[in-house]
Amino acid sequence: VVDDDRAIRWVLERALAQPDLAVECVDRADRVLERLLANPPDVLVTDIRMPGLDGLDLMARVREAHPELPVIVMTASSG
Numbered sequence: 001v002v003d004d005d006r007a008i009r010w011v012l013e014r015a016l017a018q019p020d021l022a023v024e025c026v027d028r029a030d031r032v033l034e035r036l037l038a039n040p041p042d043v044l045v046t047d048i049r050m051p052g053l054d055g056l057d058l059m060a061r062v063r064e065a066h067p068e069l070p071v072i073v074m075t076a077s078s079g
Helices: 006-016 029-038 055-065
Strands: 044-047 071-074
Touching (some): 029 055
C-alpha cells in the first residue's frame, strides 16, 4: 500500500491483514520504487495524488518491468 495519508494506510493495513497475507505500507512512491521494481509484491495498492512520484507514474513504471502485476489505484479526493 502506497499512500501519503497515515490514516488511510492504517485503515488499509488493518482491513487487508490476514494470517497468510503480509501487508506493507509506505508513505511515498519515490521511496519504494526501486524495491518494487526489484522485488514486486503480489498486488500493488496506490493512491493517485502524493508528493513526489504520483500513483499513476508509479503504476506506469512498475508495469513496464512487471506487466502482470495487479495494480489498484485509488483516491480519496473529494472535488
